[in-house]
Amino acid sequence: MNDVIKRRIKGLEGSLELFSKKIADMDLAGEGAAGISGAVFQEMKALGYDEVMKDKAGNLIGIIKGHEDREDLVLISHMDPTVPGKESLVGFKAGIISSIYAGALLKRSMLPLKGDLVVCCVPRAECCGFGIKYLFGNYLKKRIGRVKGALLCEPTDLNVHLGHKGRMEYEIVVKGRMDHDFLENKGINMLGTMFPLINELEKVSHTLPSDCSLGASSLKIKDVSYNGCQPSEQNREFRIVVDRNFIPEEDIQAILKRAKSIARSVYKGETDIAVATSVSTSRFTTAAGLEVDSQKEFAPWRM
Numbered sequence: 001m002n003d004v005i006k007r008r009i010k011g012l013e014g015s016l017e018l019f020s021k022k023i024a025d026m027d028l029a030g031e032g033a034a035g036i037s038g039a040v041f042q043e044m045k046a047l048g049y050d051e052v053m054k055d056k057a058g059n060l061i062g063i064i065k066g067h068e069d070r071e072d073l074v075l076i077s078h079m080d081p082t083v084p085g086k087e088s089l090v091g092f093k094a095g096i097i098s099s100i101y102a103g104a105l106l107k108r109s110m111l112p113l114k115g116d117l118v119v120c121c122v123p124r125a126e127c128c129g130f131g132i133k134y135l136f137g138n139y140l141k142k143r144i145g146r147v148k149g150a151l152l153c154e155p156t157d158l159n160v161h162l163g164h165k166g167r168m169e170y171e172i173v174v175k176g177r178m179d180h181d182f183l184e185n186k187g188i189n190m191l192g193t194m195f196p197l198i199n200e201l202e203k204v205s206h207t208l209p210s211d212c213s214l215g216a217s218s219l220k221i222k223d224v225s226y227n228g229c230q231p232s233e234q235n236r237e238f239r240i241v242v243d244r245n246f247i248p249e250e251d252i253q254a255i256l257k258r259a260k261s262i263a264r265s266v267y268k269g270e271t272d273i274a275v276a277t278s279v280s281t282s283r284f285t286t287a288a289g290l291e292v293d294s295q296k297e298f299a300p301w302r303m
Contacts, residue, residue, distance in 0.1 A: 024093065036079050037079060044062040049063060049104075057123070057130060064107045064113070064119070065116055066113030066115045066117070068114045072117070072118055073118070073149055073151070074118045074120060074150040075102060076121075077096045130294045162213045162302065165211075166247070167244070167296075167297070168279055168297040170242050170259065171239050171277065173276045177272040193238070209250065221243075226239075242259070247300060256278070263275040
């Protein structure tokens with residue numbers, strides 16, 4: 001079988017070289033992700049994929065049909081959007097080429113596949129989080145019981161990746177009125193009132209758990225904002241945005257609960273204060289033109 005595959009590789013060398021040059025020469029600033037997406041779509045069709053489609057999130061999906069309806073395999077690569085000033089960062093193209101030509105090679109080798117090969121190219125909006133969620137929540141949902149595995153087609157510089165830490169952005173919102181004694185001790189402006197909570201979060205950042213394979217969790221203050229500069233007035237509020245990396249042993253809801261507990265302990269003497277925590281959201285437009293609100297949270301994973 002190895003000899004068969006090697007012979008089929010030789011038959012693909014010409015078109016692989018042409019396609020590699022085509023997308024390598026693409027001007028990301030001019031054509032952007034849409035140009036890459038269109039070229040990949042047409043290449044999948046030219047390579048004889050049994051089905052090629054694009055979903056509402058802009059994911060490209062190509063199917064190589066197996067001889068049976070069990071043990072599907074999913075290959076996933078990503079397509080970067082245009083980043084001003086960083087058009088030369090095109091390492092993602094190697095993942096696309098390897099994934100779609102792997103599908104073409106298996107089809108031409110006529111291997112007796114027990115299931116379908118599903119090749120997916122996911123736009124890298126919001127770190128691929130929305131595209132991946134949409135892919136598994138829609139097209140792959142009906143197949144999930146028979147998916148044997150998923151391979152990530154990404155350049156690794158010959159490193160073996162054992163997994164990835166999770167990442168989230170969350171907000172702590174403190175709202176209400178603080179009494180005069182608190183303001184005298186902490187400062188009369190809102191920034192002074194926010195400092196005790198920021199200080200407590202910084203202390204917590206040094207006590208987060210660690211994983212022997214994935215490394216330590218982390219916590220960084222990303223942004224602070226406030227409504228007005230007289231916190232003693234009714235319905236004044238401030239919010240702190242936290243960038244949090246976390247290991248698989250941690251839970252998103254537990255992280256939010258602890259953040260809320262820390263804020264309440266800092267302002268425990270204030271009866272007119274309300275504290276809330278939530279995952280941050282952002283609105284963006286997908287490659288397919290779909291406007292979505294996406295939570296800024298990505299679960300950790302292990303091999």
